[in-house]
Amino acid sequence: MKIFRMLGRNIRDAFKSVFRNFSLSLASISCITITLIIVAISILATLNVNNFAKVMKEDVTMVVFLNTETTAEEEEQIEFQLKNMDNVESVEFRSKEDVKNEMAGTSETLRSIMEEWDEADNPLKDNYLIKVTDIEKIKDTANEIQKIEQVDAVNYGEGMIEQLITAYDAVQKVSLLVVIALIVVTIFLIINTIKLTIFSRKREISIMRLVGASNFTIKNPFVIEGMFLGILGSIIPILITTYGYLAFYNHFQGYLFSSPLIKLIKPEPFIYYVALLVLVIGIIVGMLGSYRAVKKYLKV
Amino acid sequence: MELIHIKDVTKEYKNGVTAVYDLNLRIKKGDFAFIIGGSGSGKSTVIKMLYREEKPTRGEIVVGGLNVAKLRNGKVYKLRRKLGIVFQDYRLLPKSTVYENVAFALEVIGAKSDEIQRKTLKALEVVGLKGKLRNYPDQLSGGEQQRVAIARAIVNEPKLLLCDEPTGNLDPDMSMEIMKVLESINEDLGTTIIMATHDQNIVNKLKKRVIVLKDGRLVGDYEKGTYVHEDI
Incomplete structure (x- = not known):
């Protein structure tokens, strides 16, 4: 050729x-x-x-705090709702007990105080750790979550993250x-x-x-x-x-x-x-x- | 049969110089024609237009059925494969041997290896340089280098051979040597040859067709002509 x-x-x-x-x-x-x-x-x-x-x-986590009087039934519903949101990648539940134990583990002083608390005294709140798919839309997602009943506060380091x-x-x-x-x-x-x-x-x-x-x-x-x-x-x-x-x-x-x-x-x-x-x-x-x-x- | 037809051709260069005025010329197949004239007579321009290094400003040039004036830059190779060109300064590749220089013309058009070998050796035989295949151009005399250039020009068996002052750099003996080669190519291979020159010895000796140009105009066209000073 x-x-x-x-x-x-x-x-x-x-x-x-x-x-x-x-x-x-x-x-x-x-x-x-x-x-x-x-x-x-x-x-x-x-x-x-x-x-x-x-x-x-990837490291940015949003914390969703629930009101103290939220019932287990409501929690289930909220978790379902969160998981089905568009921008939510993963949802991890932490009960106030978990949070208490975690915090107690960090310092001796905290531990001695927290040991006094029983179930009813615990002032901490149940919460969800949420990772989002698109970090750019984190603000909108936070606003949306805020509207869910029994959600007390949504925290994701607003301002700094942006x-x-x-x-x-x-x-x-x-x-x-x-x-x-x-x-x-x-x-x-x-x-x-x-x-x-x-x-x-x-x-x-x-x-x-x-x-x-x-x-x-x-x-x-x-x-x-x-x-x-x-x-x-x-x-x-x-x-x-x-x-x-x-x-x-x-x-x-x-x-x-x-x-x-x-x-x-x-x-x-x-x-x-x-x-x-x-x-x-x-x-x-x-x-x-x-x-x-x-x-x-x-x-x- | 007619090989070249130049019709009402005018060439103006970009700097405003008009090199050729209203030229009309027909050249038959198998002809041997000299184009003569002094410096600035336009003979080189005519040759350059024939191989489409220059385009005519007006008019038509047909070479072997190809309308050269309208040929696009990317299609020029189609014309060049039909003709051979020989220059005053030989234009050989200094780093290639005699054989390679001639074979080069066939290699670049994609010929088969055995065909390249056969045709290259044949062309070098025609110009009488079969014994110097492995020499480099700078090991050859001027006449020998010009013969290599002629071999390269005819290796593709073209119908037309254009020569622009091929003997301009050579002494009279070597010039005659070159003319013998060109004459035999014309007679034995039937190649049409057009040669621009101002060497009157050669023109007078060969008695071929002579086309005389003066200041870009055709002033004479003689069969078996000689170099006449009055014309120029």
Whole structure:
């Protein structure tokens, strides 16, 4: 088949050309390497920041306190009602006894006081711990729950939660923007470097045109060459992300600033995905760079 | 049969210079025609329009049934596969051997490997360079490099060979060597040859059709003509 014959020749020529123009190839490869390292680090950082936000959001619990005189029957009904609400993910019941025991366990003073209480004296309230599916709608859900009869109070850290969400959303958007901007800059940089290297082969391209090569046939070896350059250029960034992140993770034992809330993403399989992403970006950018660069010389 | 028909062609460059005025020309299959004229007479422009490096501003150019003037950039290869082109500066790939330079023309159009080998060797035999297959261009004399370029131009067995001052960089002996090669290609392979030149020795010796251009206008067209100074 003609198309396979051509493809075989293109791959062979691309290989040859990487080595024949080695110093120029090296320039492109170094450019890809350096920019990809920056991109890879920013991807790691962004994904981790997103992860902090996610962990935090998952951790938010709403506490629904019931009036003291609520009967067991009513409680059952309320629990059913809660479980069937749209935004409610899980409902956990804590009787006032549970709360008492829990609190008593935290300090000696509290325990000595609470031991005095019997069932009727216990001023604490039965309550539900609720996790929501969509943290953005937590306020609406809280309002809705508030309307249920026998619900005394709903507490979810109103105000602070909203602020945290806004802050994290802003961070998420900004970091995403930074990554996209970096990738765009990378593409530009690489396109320009490859343009320089292809400039020296202008003659070769014009001869190909003269002897009747179609534009597609001319572009192909350059695009394949760009792919090689992308692969070669992403080796070091991949090693750095993989081993670098592993070392980073182990050094901090998974938690940044030793805070349980700022949890790093587990390296496996996370780093493999990132490595793959870096490779794919390298290949695409290399191919795109060559394509754009060679296109310029196809007009003669 | 008519291979080339140039009809009312005018070429104006973007800088305002008009290189060719209202040119009308027919060239038959198997012809050997010189286009002569001084610098700026428009002979190179005519050649460039024939292989569609330049587009005419007005008029029509038909080469082997293809309307060259209307050919889109992406389709130019269709025309180029029908013709061979030879330049004053050879335009060889310096990092490829003689064999590779000639085979290149067939490789890029996707010919089969055995066909490439057969045709490449045949073309190099025609130009008398079968003994230098593995040499690189910088190891060859100017005449030999030009013969490699001719081999590359005819390897695809084109109907038309365009030569833009092919002997411009060569001394008289080497020039005659090149002309012998071109003549044999014309006579033995039946290839139509159009050659722009200002070398009067060659024109006078070969006695072929002579088309004379002056300041972009056709001023003379002679069968078996010679280089006449009054015309230029």
